[in-house]
Amino acid sequence: MDCGEDICEEAHIPKTIYKGGNEIPCPPSKQSIGRFGWGLLHTIAAHYPDDPSDDWKDKHQRFIHAFSRTFPCKSCGYHFHQMIKEKPPKLENREQISVWTCEMHNEINAMLNKPVFPCTLESLDLRWRKGKPPCTATINNL
Numbered sequence: 001m002d003c004g005e006d007i008c009e010e011a012h013i014p015k016t017i018y019k020g021g022n023e024i025p026c027p028p029s030k031q032s033i034g035r036f037g038w039g040l041l042h043t044i045a046a047h048y049p050d051d052p053s054d055d056w057k058d059k060h061q062r063f064i065h066a067f068s069r070t071f072p073c074k075s076c077g078y079h080f081h082q083m084i085k086e087k088p089p090k091l092e093n094r095e096q097i098s099v100w101t102c103e104m105h106n107e108i109n110a111m112l113n114k115p116v117f118p119c120t121l122e123s124l125d126l127r128w129r130k131g132k133p134p135c136t137a138t139i140n141n142l
């Protein structure tokens, strides 16, 4: 479905129901691409090395920049790119990049009037790495 914008809002997009009963927009909406995008960024950060090589840090830095420039919601990607310029990724270890990614996400959450997430490694690991509750439930209503 083409709404004439880079990526359409969820309200304009028909839903497909997949196994398990989840409704997923088809094609993906701005909101679902956002969810998938954050899922990828947080999950990569959750598996970042504790002691990365310079090559690893460089690759991650390039990935974040490429992500912001190729994200299909162009206004979101442009905004993210500006945020990265002001607060470049912290790449020294897993905790730094996990917390940095969380803080970036919280800036967007605040702009969209969504609740902010607790940016501790413990909360982030529960949500994005360990797969135990509250991974499948909620943390502070998120």
Ligand SMILES: Cc1cc2nc3c(=O)[nH]c(=O)nc-3n(C[C@H](O)[C@H](O)[C@H](O)COP(=O)(O)OP(=O)(O)OC[C@H]3O[C@@H](n4cnc5c(N)ncnc54)[C@H](O)[C@@H]3O)c2cc1C
Residues within 6 Å of the ligand: 030, 031, 032, 033, 034, 035, 036, 037, 038, 039, 042, 075, 076, 077, 079, 080, 101, 102, 103, 104, 105, 106, 108, 109, 112, 114, 116, 117, 124, 127, 142
């Ligand atoms: C880089 C990027 C920039 C974006 N910019 C915009 C924009 O400018 N305008 C716009 O309308 N939309 C933007 N979006 C989309 C927006 O952020 C949401 O993804 C979208 O509105 C769907 O929101 P959601 O409520 O499903 O949860 P999402 O915000 O997508 O979050 C998904 C899940 O992540 C967890 N979570 C929430 N906050 C955090 C956090 N701080 N740290 C770790 N985990 C967390 C929660 O469990 C939540 O359910 C952007 C997305 C990305 C990836």
